[in-house]
Amino acid sequence: MTQSAATRMADEASKQARAELAAAYCVSKFDRAPDAATQLAALKKTGSWDRADFIDKGGWTKVPGEDKPVDGAADLCAQRLMASQAAKANST
Numbered sequence: 001m002t003q004s005a006a007t008r009m010a011d012e013a014s015k016q017a018r019a020e021l022a023a024a025y026c027v028s029k030f031d032r033a034p035d036a037a038t039q040l041a042a043l044k045k046t047g048s049w050d051r052a053d054f055i056d057k058g059g060w061t062k063v064p065g066e067d068k069p070v071d072g073a074a075d076l077c078a079q080r081l082m083a084s085q086a087a088k089a090n091s092t
Helices: 003-032 036-045 048-058 073-091
Strands: none
Touching: 003 036, 003 048, 003 073, 036 048, 036 073, 048 073
């Protein structure tokens, strides 16, 4: 493996790890919101292609100390929120 390929792989892994961490923060922040149930209902009504925008506009991907949302976090957050709700629905 070349050094440039290894550097590229390390950069991608770093970006993915940041997105994963920010998505976990996003889900936690979303779930703790006082209007979480209302927001979740709105998220469910949003088309899958617009869910990341919905999450970004809601401010849930804003991580303290960062000026803008972490790339990829909104998509992961929306996926996790929808998966979590599907799992809850299947367990009842």
